[in-house]
Amino acid sequence: MHETIRVGQMNVTFITSRHETQDSLDCFEVTIPPLASVIVPHIHRDHDETIIGVNGIITWTVSGQQILVGPGDRLFIERGAPHFFGNLHDTVARYVCVHTPGLIGPEFYQEVAQHYHTDAPPDVAGISAVMSRYGVTPVTHNRQLTAAKL
Numbered sequence: 001m002h003e004t005i006r007v008g009q010m011n012v013t014f015i016t017s018r019h020e021t022q023d024s025l026d027c028f029e030v031t032i033p034p035l036a037s038v039i040v041p042h043i044h045r046d047h048d049e050t051i052i053g054v055n056g057i058i059t060w061t062v063s064g065q066q067i068l069v070g071p072g073d074r075l076f077i078e079r080g081a082p083h084f085f086g087n088l089h090d091t092v093a094r095y096v097c098v099h100t101p102g103l104i105g106p107e108f109y110q111e112v113a114q115h116y117h118t119d120a121p122p123d124v125a126g127i128s129a130v131m132s133r134y135g136v137t138p139v140t141h142n143r144q145l146t147a148a149k150l
Contacts, residue, residue, distance in 0.1 A: 008113075008116045018103060038086065051074065053069040057093060059085065059087070063081050
């Protein structure tokens with residue numbers, strides 16, 4: 001396994017990355033503390049995402065539909081589907097994520113992590129810029145959520 005990357009309140013640890021799989025996949029584990037969430041809803045333009053719950057419960061919103069993912073549950077998010085997630089419960093949650101093909105690698109999370117600060121709110125514009133460079137489109141309003149599904 002790779003080193004753990006702290007991204008805001010979440011920890012991301014790559015199991016294997018595009019660098020080791022000839023760009024066929026990225027596989028990583030994410031640990032989310034209670035009452036934490038991703039701050040920028042987004043769309044993956046060029047890769048699909050498969051989520052496998054390990055422990056705790058994570059609430060995903062995919063194309064406007066809420067889905068709870070617990071231990072052993074799987075969720076497939078096809079490219080182009082707007083989504084975000086959070087741990088709305090009082091226990092730590094953990095999941096494994098597989099992106100196919102592998103396009104972002106650990107460097108995506110390392111760059112995003114630089115826009116979180118202990119003494120100030122996260123730099124959402126900076127996070128969005130990093131996302132855009134890696135083929136991840138920030139979702140900024142409901143019209144984009146609807147258009148992305150068409």
